[in-house]
Amino acid sequence: MEWNKRDAPAPSAVLKVRALRWWIALYLLSAIGVAFQRTLLSTENNFLIFRAAFDHLIAGRDLYAAYPATHADFFKYSPTFALLFAPFALLPLVPGYVLWAVVCATAVCSGIALLLPARPAAIALAIAWLAVVGDMQRAQSNALCAGLMLLGWAAMERGRQWPAATAIIAGGFIKLFPVAGLAGAIFHRRKVRFGIIVLAVIALGLALPLLVVSWDSLGAQYLSWRAIEAHDAAPLTRYGTGGADLYAGLMGQFRVWFGVQWPFWPTQLAGLALLLAPLLRGPAVWTTRFRTNFLASILVFSVLFNHQAESPSYSIAMIGVAVWFATSERVWWRTALMALCLVVVNLASTDLLPRALYQAYYVKYLLKTIPLIPLWIVMQGELFGLIRNGSDSERAESDQGDLPATQVLA
Numbered sequence: 001m002e003w004n005k006r007d008a009p010a011p012s013a014v015l016k017v018r019a020l021r022w023w024i025a026l027y028l029l030s031a032i033g034v035a036f037q038r039t040l041l042s043t044e045n046n047f048l049i050f051r052a053a054f055d056h057l058i059a060g061r062d063l064y065a066a067y068p069a070t071h072a073d074f075f076k077y078s079p080t081f082a083l084l085f086a087p088f089a090l091l092p093l094v095p096g097y098v099l100w101a102v103v104c105a106t107a108v109c110s111g112i113a114l115l116l117p118a119r120p121a122a123i124a125l126a127i128a129w130l131a132v133v134g135d136m137q138r139a140q141s142n143a144l145c146a147g148l149m150l151l152g153w154a155a156m157e158r159g160r161q162w163p164a165a166t167a168i169i170a171g172g173f174i175k176l177f178p179v180a181g182l183a184g185a186i187f188h189r190r191k192v193r194f195g196i197i198v199l200a201v202i203a204l205g206l207a208l209p210l211l212v213v214s215w216d217s218l219g220a221q222y223l224s225w226r227a228i229e230a231h232d233a234a235p236l237t238r239y240g241t242g243g244a245d246l247y248a249g250l251m252g253q254f255r256v257w258f259g260v261q262w263p264f265w266p267t268q269l270a271g272l273a274l275l276l277a278p279l280l281r282g283p284a285v286w287t288t289r290f291r292t293n294f295l296a297s298i299l300v301f302s303v304l305f306n307h308q309a310e311s312p313s314y315s316i317a318m319i320g321v322a323v324w325f326a327t328s329e330r331v332w333w334r335t336a337l338m339a340l341c342l343v344v345v346n347l348a349s350t351d352l353l354p355r356a357l358y359q360a361y362y363v364k365y366l367l368k369t370i371p372l373i374p375l376w377i378v379m380q381g382e383l384f385g386l387i388r389n390g391s392d393s394e395r396a397e398s399d400q401g402d403l404p405a406t407q408v409l410a
Contacts, residue, residue: 019118034133047100050085057212063221063225065224074228079213100139107147109147115157124322128315130347134312140315142175142316143315155167159189164184165182165194168198170205247368249303251267257365271301296323300324302316302317303317304317304369318345328382340371341375344367
């Protein structure tokens, strides 16, 4: 077949795709480097918890009991997650951690690359990189859950309901917040069919551990899981200790700054109402940018209104910040808000901030949360139509010539 120059992508499109591929490569190399760092040079307790959970599941032991001889703290995820961790638990420690970190990084990269055109995808990956690396260093599942939400949202945008439901519910079996991604169904047709698919996926996920345990054993695991979750829902007092301990979003701010002791749920209910209220504007404003930025807002909301948000959990919010900024109209104050989040949420959590200042101010006053508050207010202001954020036609023009995501990931 004769090559037609008109079929070739524009040079600018090639550069955008090349930049995106370089960022994906950096994520994968970072995952491998982190895995070696946290196995050969140190030990990461979270990974030991996850590995042990699979062994406890197939042995019929209580997943949610204390096992101080093996690891500190408790396993707090579903029995389904304990089973799905099998590929990482059955491998030796180093390759198991490598595979886990690569899966987490791949979920974020694939989700962003499938959701956004090449140029904004590269920008988003650049902004989120440090947060994702920090999450992988703790062997946490936050980046994976956010990536599964992005993948599920991208599948919904393409009308692929089974992959969408599977990705989002899979994240829900790790942590609860990814189920918020199901809100994206409101933008698309065949909602009843999607609801039936979601229920089927949930049922299959709940029953999946029956492949290796009995009905009675699985029932006991779910009762024990419910008990430990109820304990975690109790009022919290352990703020300001640093490391991976609780920052608790807005609820932590209220307690540390103002000394209030009211229950969590009124704040969370008010936040949920504010999150969903822009949807009342109706389908006329549900453009591509609106839908994408609504997802970004969900990701930030999942940290701001989570009373159990630990320091690594803020990677979820930073992925939301990255998606929002990459798809937004460029003005100086948006750049300033993004940069403030990058410095305070990410860089200040590293050794760049002297330990004395870190303990005396950053951790004590839970400063990690503060820059996310005005940024989320701006996000919601844009979704309400109170703050201008370009138009879909401007976005299409700026991204003209980008190759499809399938070619980017090829």
